[in-house]
Amino acid sequence: MIEQLRRTVCDLHAELVRNNLVAWTAGNVSGRLPGGDLFVIKPSGVSYDDLTPESMVVCDLDGKPVEEGLAPSSDTAAHAYVYRHMPEVNGVVHTHSTYASAWAARGEAIPCVLTAMADEFGGEIPVGPFALIGGDDIGRGVVETLAGHRSPAVLMRNHGVFSIGASPKAAVKAAVMCEDVARTVHVARQLGEPVPIAQADVDSLYDRYQNVYGQRSSR
Numbered sequence: 001m002i003e004q005l006r007r008t009v010c011d012l013h014a015e016l017v018r019n020n021l022v023a024w025t026a027g028n029v030s031g032r033l034p035g036g037d038l039f040v041i042k043p044s045g046v047s048y049d050d051l052t053p054e055s056m057v058v059c060d061l062d063g064k065p066v067e068e069g070l071a072p073s074s075d076t077a078a079h080a081y082v083y084r085h086m087p088e089v090n091g092v093v094h095t096h097s098t099y100a101s102a103w104a105a106r107g108e109a110i111p112c113v114l115t116a117m118a119d120e121f122g123g124e125i126p127v128g129p130f131a132l133i134g135g136d137d138i139g140r141g142v143v144e145t146l147a148g149h150r151s152p153a154v155l156m157r158n159h160g161v162f163s164i165g166a167s168p169k170a171a172v173k174a175a176v177m178c179e180d181v182a183r184t185v186h187v188a189r190q191l192g193e194p195v196p197i198a199q200a201d202v203d204s205l206y207d208r209y210q211n212v213y214g215q216r217s218s219r
Contacts, residue, residue: 002040006054006056006058008169009030009041010053010055012031012172013028013048015172016093020098021175021176022097023096024047025045025046028041029042029171030042030092032083032090032091037060038059039058039059039061039079039080040058040059041056041059041072041073041079042057042073043055043071043073044072044073044074046070055070057071057073057076061084062084063077063136075094075133075138077134077135077139078137078138078139078142080136081136081140082162085143086143086146090166090167090168091164091171092162093161093172093174094161094163095160095161095175096161097160097178099179099186100153100178101155101159102182103155103182103186104155104156104158104159108127109126110124110125110155112124113188113197114181114197116177116181118197118202119210119213121150121153121177122151123149124151125151126146127145127154127155127157128141128142128144128154129144130157131156131159133159152164152171153175153177153178161175161178
């Protein structure tokens with residue numbers, strides 16, 4: 001299962017590049033072994049073109065590598081904190097995607113003014129606190145901000161996006177959708193004040209998308 005998770009996490013990094021969510025070696029995807037106490041994360045400072053399943057780093061839930069090899073991402077402690085405190089989460093993604101990071105630089109939540117936001121995020125995309133990189137302060141901010149919140153993404157102030165999911169793929173999807181709506185709402189504000197969606201309609205849209213939309217047997 002660890003070898004399959006290495007392949008999955010490695011392959012998902014290509015989605016960050018394909019969707020223009022990262023620059024150079026910034027950003028990362030991790031995936032937790034379901035029901036286990038290990039997770040797999042991108043190595044630090046390695047080009048996306050050079051990533052292989054074998055280069056992915058296996059860590060315990062304290063963020064410590066469990067085998068010799070490349071050093072893990074500088075965000076490993078943040079990912080580990082999320083996994084320790086959110087047992088339902090099996091995937092974490094971090095990006096510095098342009099439009100979402102611009103909202104983070106302003107310290108401003110993205111308001112829920114699109115049905116796609118209601119579907120995926122169940123409301124606004126919130127802002128988390130400023131935190132320095134390297135320790136678990138970022139992870140603490142992610143957990144505290146998303147606790148009791150329907151959004152699978154948070155804008156960490158002056159930093160970028162962290163997204164979570166029941167799987168690594170779900171976390172990547174949340175990161176992709178976060179950047180998409182951040183861009184659209186930004187453009188809308190250039191034209192005037194976006195029109196909010198009534199909370200009852202947000203709730204209805206979220207429920208339909210989460211519980212009815214798609215091929216249920218495959219989700």
